Amino acid sequence: MGETWIDACAFSDIEPEDVKRFDHQGRTFALYRTEDDAVYATDGLCSHEQVHLADGLVMGHIIECPKHNGRFDLRTGAAKGAPVCIDLKTYPTRLVDGRIQICL
Amino acid sequence: MPLNDTIVIIGLGEAGVAAALELRACGHEGAITMVGAETEAPYERPPLSKAFLLEPTMPPTPIGGAAGLEAAGIAVHRGCTALRLARPSKQVICADGTSHHYDKVLIATGARARRLRLPGSNDVPVHYLRSVDDAIALRGILSPPARIGIIGAGFIGLELAASARKLGCEVAVFELAPRILARAVPEDLAHLIAQRHISEGVNLMTGVALTDVARTGSALQVTLADGRVFAFDHLIAGVGAEPETQLAADAGLAITNGIEVDERLQTSDPAIFAAGDCCAFLHGRYDNQRLRLESWRHAQAQGRHAAHSMAGETAPFTALPWFWSDQYDLHLQICGLNMHKAQQVRRGSPGEGLILFDLDAAGRLVCASGLGTISKIGRDMRIAEMLVERAAIIDPAVLADSGRPLKALLRT
Ligand SMILES: Cc1cc2nc3c(=O)[nH]c(=O)nc-3n(C[C@H](O)[C@H](O)[C@H](O)COP(=O)(O)OP(=O)(O)OC[C@H]3O[C@@H](n4cnc5c(N)ncnc54)[C@H](O)[C@@H]3O)c2cc1C
Ligand code: FES
Numbered sequence: 001m002g003e004t005w006i007d008a009c010a011f012s013d014i015e016p017e018d019v020k021r022f023d024h025q026g027r028t029f030a031l032y033r034t035e036d037d038a039v040y041a042t043d044g045l046c047s048h049e050q051v052h053l054a055d056g057l058v059m060g061h062i063i064e065c066p067k068h069n070g071r072f073d074l075r076t077g078a079a080k081g082a083p084v085c086i087d088l089k090t091y092p093t094r095l096v097d098g099r100i101q102i103c104l
Numbered sequence: 105m106p107l108n109d110t111i112v113i114i115g116l117g118e119a120g121v122a123a124a125l126e127l128r129a130c131g132h133e134g135a136i137t138m139v140g141a142e143t144e145a146p147y148e149r150p151p152l153s154k155a156f157l158l159e160p161t162m163p164p165t166p167i168g169g170a171a172g173l174e175a176a177g178i179a180v181h182r183g184c185t186a187l188r189l190a191r192p193s194k195q196v197i198c199a200d201g202t203s204h205h206y207d208k209v210l211i212a213t214g215a216r217a218r219r220l221r222l223p224g225s226n227d228v229p230v231h232y233l234r235s236v237d238d239a240i241a242l243r244g245i246l247s248p249p250a251r252i253g254i255i256g257a258g259f260i261g262l263e264l265a266a267s268a269r270k271l272g273c274e275v276a277v278f279e280l281a282p283r284i285l286a287r288a289v290p291e292d293l294a295h296l297i298a299q300r301h302i303s304e305g306v307n308l309m310t311g312v313a314l315t316d317v318a319r320t321g322s323a324l325q326v327t328l329a330d331g332r333v334f335a336f337d338h339l340i341a342g343v344g345a346e347p348e349t350q351l352a353a354d355a356g357l358a359i360t361n362g363i364e365v366d367e368r369l370q371t372s373d374p375a376i377f378a379a380g381d382c383c384a385f386l387h388g389r390y391d392n393q394r395l396r397l398e399s400w401r402h403a404q405a406q407g408r409h410a411a412h413s414m415a416g417e418t419a420p421f422t423a424l425p426w427f428w429s430d431q432y433d434l435h436l437q438i439c440g441l442n443m444h445k446a447q448q449v450r451r452g453s454p455g456e457g458l459i460l461f462d463l464d465a466a467g468r469l470v471c472a473s474g475l476g477t478i479s480k481i482g483r484d485m486r487i488a489e490m491l492v493e494r495a496a497i498i499d500p501a502v503l504a505d506s507g508r509p510l511k512a513l514l515r516t
Pocket of ligand 1: 114115116117118119120139140141142148149150151152153184185186187212213214215233234235260348351379380381382397398399400401403426427428429430
């Protein structure tokens with residue numbers, strides 16, 4: 001199956017060390033911009049109770065769920081311990097003319 | 105560090121599971137045996153008053169990591185109740201006839217729902233909620249047009265009221281105290297929660313005493329001290345939880361509203377530790393006051409801490425108390441304790457999410473309580489927690505201005 005690059009938002013829509021929600025075709029994703037301006041994308045919902053991670057807090061390379069503070073590495077999607085133990089899926093991203101694209 | 109001790113953990117709840125996993129994570133190589141009275145695989149209790157009731161096919165939510173216990177070389181005995189701690193021979197003796205030797209034992213037996221003690225309450229069926237079996241029984245009664253009487257407006261009673269309303273039942277709640285959640289939640293937030301229940305159609309009565317419950321025909325009748333009488337199809341009591349202390353008491357350990365442990369979670373017997381809802385511990389953060397908390401994250405944190413203490417570490421337990429509750433789409437979070445509160449600062453509003461910060465006399469942040477949807481308060485409450493953790497001194501004007509992101513304060 002061919003991969004598709006989807007336009008998500010402008011790079012400047014996300015503050016440094018922050019996260020933004022992106023919905024596409026009934027699915028929801030979380031887009032991250034790190035302190036040093038790298039961009040990552042993961043599934044948008046926490047794997048514990050399906051809360052939007054975009055309401056959580058980014059600290060370095062960690063996204064913390066706003067509900068019970070489950071922690072994931074936003075670069076790899078890896079769950080960092082209880083209460084979360086299911087990893088998040090990650091998606092490739094790229095920057096084109098100041099826009100973030102996500103590969104689905 | 106004694107890495108080869110034989111360790112027995114009593115209780116397969118949050119504290120017990122966290123302790124077992126943490127022991128292995130910090131390199132403990134000795135035998136670890138867990139015994140738990142319930143037959144169900146270790147599960148989370150918080151959903152039982154919330155999503156589990158609303159979604160009739162939802163399975164119990166497994167405790168994170170519990171599926172990996174056996175793979176970590178931990179022997180798990182479910183449906184196995186510990187009856188006695190034989191301290192001289194260091195044995196845990198179980199109801200199924202087995203006994204397990206220990207070098208160190210962790211009591212993580214949690215709490216049970218306090219029974220209603222009222223004239224008539226032993227003669228009529230009253231539901232309680234602590235276990236998955238209790239919740240399954242509630243699934244069976246919470247469907248319209250059932251009239252549900254809930255006794256006690258604590259967290260469990262209120263969460264049940266919200267779930268029962270969502271399911272279409274007629275709901276009344278009786279609370280003895282003049283307001284709901286008087287002990288745990290600031291008055292302004294408790295008032296908003298009460299208003300929400302009333303606007304959702306709950307008949308919420310505070311400052312009312314029950315004199316008795318009785319069966320009349322097919323209905324269950326509740327009589328109040330003021331003479332009013334109410335009829336229900338089912339009654340649920342949410343009148344608090346009592347720590348499960350029998351084992352420790354029978355073994356001669358001190359009990360004061362929980363198994364007494366020190367700031368390392370060790371009892372007066374150096375081989376016996378306790379963690380979670382069952383223990384009353386000295387809190388290193390609060391002048392070594394003796395506290396007992398009933399909170400999910402706290403039970404996990406204590407389980408992990410007990411693991412380190414059993415492995416010989418000496419650090420005191422200082423984790424910040426943290427609690428949440430969900431009612432309708434309202435999410436409540438509280439971190440810290442407000443016992444040294446001198447000043448309160450409001451951030452936001454009921455509509456946009458309201459956070460109350462408590463500062464002590466020296467201007468240090470000691471507690472934060474937030475109410476709103478998760479998307480409105482989740483992030484700020486997490487930052488608030490880190491600030492309370494540090495007992496940060498922050499300009500109240502900054503806290504009060506919801507236009508100024510709190511995150512910048514973390515860098516100062
Ligand atoms: C319905 C409900 C909703 C909740 N909602 C929230 C919430 O929203 N937020 C929050 O922060 N907290 C909530 N809590 C509280 C939270 O679930 C508890 O604080 C937490 O479960 C405590 O963990 P624990 O390991 O100490 O005890 P428990 O989870 O009670 O586990 C103890 C285990 O030990 C077993 N046991 C007891 N005696 C013996 C024995 N003699 N031998 C063998 N096994 C034994 C018990 O059967 C039990 O399985 C809720 C609790 C309930 C019941
Ligand atoms: S919902 Fe994310 S940690 Fe629980």
